Amino acid sequence: MNKLISLLKEIGIERLAQKFSAAVVYAVFSSFALNFFYQPGHIYSSGATGFSQVISEIVVRVFGHDYLPISVTLVLVNVPLIILAWQKLGKQFTVYTVLTIAMSSIFIHFVPVTPLTHDPVTNAVFGGAIMGFGVGNAMKSGISSGGTDVVSLYIRKKTGRTVGRLAFIVNGCIVFVAGLLFGWEYMLYSLVGIFVSSRVQDAVFTRQKRLQVMIVTKNPDLVTEKLLEHGRHGITVLNNVEGAYSHEPQTVLLTVITMYEYQDFKELMEKYDPTAFVSISENVRVLGKFAEVTD
Structure with missing residues (x-):
């Protein structure tokens, strides 16, 4: 319990409130999608x-009761x-994931299943x-709804490989069972919904x-350590860089991240080097292997 309290203090009330709000928004939309369209259709x-x-x-098919x-x-x-x-991806990430799953489950449970249409395509x-x-x-808010996200992030962290096939296999099994349970036309409808x-x-x-x-910083060692600890992508270090106006020595760090990691990156920079100059370019193309640094 003391460790959990310490972790919540480390996260901060403002940041936790932000993640909670994002979790509630996700829970509302997921419960509406599930109980108004997916389940009835x-x-x-x-x-x-x-x-x-x-x-x-x-369970309903086997036991006749929900x-x-x-x-x-x-x-x-x-x-x-x-x-x-909790063991492999970080304590804060786990707290946000638990928060999202809890909110989603609560809203799904209490929002009644309400058919709005009987047309499966519309659903x-x-x-x-x-x-x-x-x-x-x-x-976009930097939270995860759990599920295959957790497995994907873990595999990518350990191997540096993307795992798009994992989601493809899981979703393929899901729509196949939909076809078995309700008829093959519902396999098609489920594929449409997923698409x-x-x-x-x-x-x-x-x-x-x-x-x-691109990060221009006076604290390259600390920033590099934290970036590798949290993002784990490779970083290029350019030493002995001089500011044109101040003529003070600086260091430039170059790295590439995904949009999924942006929120964590932003919070990391605000925490460990708020005075650093950070420039971010979108839609970059990468030649060669874009992978995470592994242990």
Whole structure:
């Protein structure tokens, strides 16, 4: 308990309130998408939410009763992933993830399932658009909804490899089960929902968009240490740089991050070197291997 209190103090009330607000916004949109469109239309979401739908539906089919509602299943699915995140991805990241999962589960549980239309295509498109906006906004705020995000970040941290195939495999299994449970046409509708969700998510926030960062600092050792500790991308150091106006010695650090990492990078710089000059260029192209530094 003392460690948790210390961690919350380290995060700070203002930052925690910001993440809480973002988690609530995500929870509202995800619950609306799920209970107004996905569930009534038998449309399956992607990732942990879709997997929770699968488990809940199988329980209903086997036992004839909703013993495991989606809100509960979503928490259970994420428990081992939360433990993994706590041990391997960082305490603060885990706190934000738990916060997001908790808010999402609460809203999904208490927002009633309300059919707005019986057209499966409309359910897939509107549900996907709402879910995509919620996920994109959450990622833009620097929070994770758990699920495959945790596994993807862990694998990328350990191997330096992208894991787009993981989401493809998980989502493929989800829509395949949708076809088995409701009919193959609902496999198609679920694919439409996932596609729309991903397009809207990309429109709101592109997680793999690469940003070139140039940092002019008087504290290169501290900044480099913290960047490697949190972002773990390679950094190029240019020593003996002189400011044209002040003629004071400076150091320039060059690195490339993804948009998904931008919020953490911004908070890191504000905390450890608020006087540094930081220039960020979007839409950069990278030749060669863009990977994380591994232990």
